[in-house]
Amino acid sequence: MKRKIEELECPVDVGLKMIGGKYKALILWHLLSGTMRNGQIQKFVPHATPKMLTQQLRELESDGLVCRTVYPVVPPKVEYSLTALGESLKPVLIAIYDWGATYMQDNEIDICCSMER
């Protein structure tokens, strides 16, 4: 089910809606490095409860940014990867990252999350 973006008619708001979810930027950032299983993502986003992680991933999927692949095996195996649309967010994420990193350096805030360039 597509999310309601019909109400949003501003390009910046549309863009922000896509990446602005609580853990979405972090998830997208790590998926830029390649395909990952649910458990791996969980490790990179330790504060997210299973429920939230799933919810964010489902939204990313329905927005067409992320592809979810289920392997019919036991125990379950699910892989997540970026779609072409998701990949196209790379310059945006990098622009935000660079601004944020500069800001943090100027304000002597330690950069100590799992994001790295």
Place this chain on the structure above:
Amino acid sequence: MKRKIEELECPVDVGLKMIGGKYKALILWHLLSGTMRNGQIQKFVPHATPKMLTQQLRELESDGLVCRTVYPVVPPKVEYSLTALGESLKPVLIAIYDWGATYMQDNEIDICCSMER
């Protein structure tokens, strides 16, 4: 009063926190064109109640992105403008705008807000 960004240690999250408020991107976008009075901003963000508009502007101010100038006259006159830090967000906003605009075109969503390039 500085907002709590101590808890955020990821550059992308810090950046998103700055521009992610409900009407912040729209406000910042218009201030890129120059100084504006409260009433002018209100016109560009018609959906925002006075309360919300003030709240967003105050946060932008405390984040150091926007400068608020009060003229001691009657009736009151208040001007808002971007700080150097606010101006430095321009490439970020443009990156998001461009991505959003492309997305909307590809999905045949009309761009009909007050944002223009």
Place this chain on the structure above:
DNA sequence: CAGTATCCCAAATGATACTG
């Protein structure tokens, strides 16, 4: 003109426990 002050509602997120 440029805000404040209350009250209230809905959405978002968290905690915890459970399952195919």
Place this chain on the structure above:
DNA sequence: CAGTATCATTTGGGATACTG
């Protein structure tokens, strides 16, 4: 392993009315 389900709570935001 990769989720669901349920409940509780916090937060954000809107409506409305008022003010220096």
